[in-house]
Amino acid sequence: MSEEKMKNSMSSTSASASAQEDSVSVESGEYRSNGERFPGMDAPVVLDVHDVYKDFKLPTEQATGLKQAVINWTKGIRGYRWQHVLRGISFQVHQGEFFGIVGRNGGGKSTLLKIISQIYYPNKGSVSVSGKLVPFIELGVGFNPELTGRENVYLNCALLGFDHEQTDAMYDDIVEFAELGDFMDQKLKNYSSGMQVRLAFSVAIKAQGDILVLDEVLAVGDEAFQRKCDDFFTQIRKDPTKTVILVTHDMGAVKRYCTRAMMIEDGKIVAYGDKETVADRYTLSNLEAERKKGEKQARKAAQALAQKDEQGKAVPVFPNGLNARVPILRTYPIGSPLIDGTQPFRFGVEYQFDEPGDFYIAIALHDMSRGGITYDSGSKTFRITKKGHHRLEFELPVDQFNDGEFSLFTSLRVPNASDPGATDLVAVAIDANSCSFVVRNPRNRQYALLSDRALQFVPVTSGEEDGLQAQDVIVNKPAEWKNPQSQQRVDEAQRQNALGSLKQITYDAQ
C-alpha cells in the first residue's frame, strides 16, 4: 500500500440499492447537538468514505449441472438474489481520531472495514485514504501455518508494505508485545489459537502505520493481554499522528477510547458523531430486539397452547425458564427502556397460569454492568388473584439510581406444601423474557446503583487524639446540591424510596 494519498473511486453498477432516503450527512457528524464542533475536526481528513454501496449475490437455487442451469434459465429462475449490505455510507475520519463503529450483528460493519482496507471493492462510491493503513480485521489473513512465528512476522509486514530493514527495526517490539519470545522459531501451526491472535494483533499495532483498522480486538487474548491492549489504546489516543478505527460491540470501550463514533443498521448510518449518543442508540436497539424476541416467544407459546386444546397434542418446547404449567411469563418495558430517571420506570408482566390455589409474582432487579441482584421484591409480596392469561403493570422509582444497565427477572411461585413461610418456583422469565432498561442522566455517574443524592456520608470527629476533625474533611458536593430544591430531594421519603420499592399500579385482566 503506498504512503501517498490513494484514491479509489469506483463507478456505479446496476446492482446497487436504491438511493439513500434518510441518510446522515457527513457534516452532521462533526458537530454536537448544541452546535459545537468536536475537538480535532481541524486536523486533516485521513479517511473519506463517500456514498459507498456494497451488494452480495446470494445463491437461492442449486443448479447441479449445465442442464439444470439451462432448465432454470428457461423457467426464468435466476438462481440468486442480491443482498444489499451497505447502502450509501458516507463519513470522514480526521487524523488523530479514535473512531468507533458499532451496530448489531450483520449490519455491515466488517464489510465496511474490508472496503476501507481494500479487501473488497464497493459496487458504488469512493474511499480515500491518506497514509499507511494497517488492518487487523480477520484472523489468519497473511499468516501461514507452515512458517515459523518469525517468518510470519516478516511475511505479514511485507504484505503491509514494509521492507526487510523496516521490519528488522520493528521486530523486537512486536515479539515483546506478543510475549512470544521463546516461540518465534516454532511453526505457527504449533501455536495455540490465543498465541496466534496475540502475534497477529501485535504485528498490527506495532507496525508503524498511520491508520489502524481493528475489528473486535477487545475480545481477544486473556485478561492480562487485554489489559496491555487497554494500555496501548490509552497511549495511542494521545498521539495526534495516529488514527484508529475500531469496530466493537463493547460500549464501555466506545466511551473510554473513542473521540467520535457511528452506528450502522441495515447497511445505513443511523447515528454519527457523539459517542455517548451512538452507544446509547446501540444499547436501545439491542433492548428493542430483545423485547421483540420476547413478544414473539409469548405469541408462539400462546399458539402452541391453542393447538393443544383443539388437537390434544403435546406442547412443544418452551423458552428457557418456562414450562407447560406456566407457558407465558415475560417482563417488558412500557415505553422506552432508555430513561433519564426523572420518571419512574414502568414495566409489564404477562403471565398464563391456570392451576388452583394461591400464586405469587416475585421480581428481582439485576445490575447488568456491575453484576448481582440488587433488589428482590420478596417471594410473597405480590399475591395474584386472577388465573388465566393476564398482564400486570408496575412502576419502579429510579430517580435515585446512578447510570447503569439493569434487568428485571420475574418468577411465578406457589406456596410450599410443608413450610408456610416459603414458596416454590414454578417458572422464571429470563433471557428474552426478562426486561432490560438503561438509566442515563447527565447528572449521574457510572458508578453504583444508588446515586449520591440518595445516600451521603457525613464526616464526624474521630474522638481520638490524633484523629481528624470534621472540618478537616472538605466535602465537595456536586454543583446542583447548592440548589436548595435539589437538596430537598435528599429527604427521608426519597431515601426510603431509593432502592427499587416496586409499586403495582394497575391490574389489567384480559
Ligand SMILES: Nc1ncnc2c1ncn2[C@@H]1O[C@H](COP(=O)(O)OP(=O)(O)OP(=O)(O)O)[C@@H](O)[C@H]1O
Ligand atoms: N463475502 C460475502 N458474501 C456474501 N454475503 C456476505 C459476504 N460478506 C458479508 N456478507 C453478508 O453481509 C452482511 C453483513 O455482514 P458483516 O459481517 O459486514 O456484518 P457485521 O455488522 O460486521 O456483523 P457482526 O457484528 O456479526 O460481525 C451479512 O448478512 C453477511 O452474511
